[in-house]
Amino acid sequence: MTATDGRAQLARRLRSLRTHHWPSRKITQVALAEALGVSPALISGWESEASKEVPPVRRLDAYATFFASERSVEKHPFRLLAISDLTEEEQAQRDDLFAELVELRDPTTNVEPSDVGSPFEGTLWHFPQGEDITIVCSELPKRRRVQALYTDPAMPDYVELYKFADLDALLELHGHIRAANPRSQVQIRIAAEMHPDEYSTHLVLLGGVDWNQVTASMLHEIELPVRQMNRPDDSSSGGFEVGEGDQRTPFTPVLNDESGGLKEDVAHFYRSTNPLNKERTLTICNGTYQRGTLGMVKALTDERFRDRNDHYIRTRFAGMDAFSIISRVRVLNGVVITPDWTKAENRLHEWPAEPR
Numbered sequence: 001m002t003a004t005d006g007r008a009q010l011a012r013r014l015r016s017l018r019t020h021h022w023p024s025r026k027i028t029q030v031a032l033a034e035a036l037g038v039s040p041a042l043i044s045g046w047e048s049e050a051s052k053e054v055p056p057v058r059r060l061d062a063y064a065t066f067f068a069s070e071r072s073v074e075k076h077p078f079r080l081l082a083i084s085d086l087t088e089e090e091q092a093q094r095d096d097l098f099a100e101l102v103e104l105r106d107p108t109t110n111v112e113p114s115d116v117g118s119p120f121e122g123t124l125w126h127f128p129q130g131e132d133i134t135i136v137c138s139e140l141p142k143r144r145r146v147q148a149l150y151t152d153p154a155m156p157d158y159v160e161l162y163k164f165a166d167l168d169a170l171l172e173l174h175g176h177i178r179a180a181n182p183r184s185q186v187q188i189r190i191a192a193e194m195h196p197d198e199y200s201t202h203l204v205l206l207g208g209v210d211w212n213q214v215t216a217s218m219l220h221e222i223e224l225p226v227r228q229m230n231r232p233d234d235s236s237s238g239g240f241e242v243g244e245g246d247q248r249t250p251f252t253p254v255l256n257d258e259s260g261g262l263k264e265d266v267a268h269f270y271r272s273t274n275p276l277n278k279e280r281t282l283t284i285c286n287g288t289y290q291r292g293t294l295g296m297v298k299a300l301t302d303e304r305f306r307d308r309n310d311h312y313i314r315t316r317f318a319g320m321d322a323f324s325i326i327s328r329v330r331v332l333n334g335v336v337i338t339p340d341w342t343k344a345e346n347r348l349h350e351w352p353a354e355p356r
Contacts, residue, residue, distance in 0.1 A: 251266045
């Protein structure tokens, strides 16, 4: 059986579970998606024989648990029971169904229900086991750091992280990448501290061209019709430009007319192979302001949105070695709102363009 045949059979089986497993129960894709904690688009993709989307093993485990007990659909909204709440008979049904689904997914895989891998398997922040990952951050200019009591290495209360910009984004992303890759080494660096070997790891660059020299350098190494405009001081709004010469289209943040505060940032997400090592990846998350960088990180870490955004990327850019999204990042009462890329108004520019 080919991989394509296996995907088609798995899609038919998942659709059959939803529509015929309990004939007296009507289970829509929306209701099942809510119970499993994914988007309806993912359920639709997994049930489509024409789709290349294949559910990760952890999602098949959730399917098996859901359909092991009719108590899952006793009342609305439907729910995913805890494994410990299943009866012995239900647990046996779950184990049998899980084994069947995994076999359809990949006949060479031998996975026990208790051995389901990382909950981030198959996502953009999950890398092959054991491969090093380096997060390269912007360095906060010394004039912007807090008092020397904390930023001077000679002082007793020195805090190394005070030299990093984008701390909110770094904290969000580092924890997520560590959780998604528990057997990989995850390093945090600024450009001045990069070891030569670290440039050939999976590179994740936080922050833009003003303060992150590695981001600036890598943008010269890749072919991309997106340019970040410098923001050398607080009087410049910055932003991004797309195109060449007189055909450039600007995308700029929106500031509050009265207070000057940030209402909406513009940020950029880019993923490709690492130009310094074709066996590794390069990812850039940079905003005009630091909250834009945080928004681009949260687009793929926020539990409420990461699955649907990840699915959108994998569907929209299927088969492409490099892609980018310029996104609006709304700021409400000072709080970053995670962008939902399934809504067209949040996607300001995509590259490569969709074929006509």
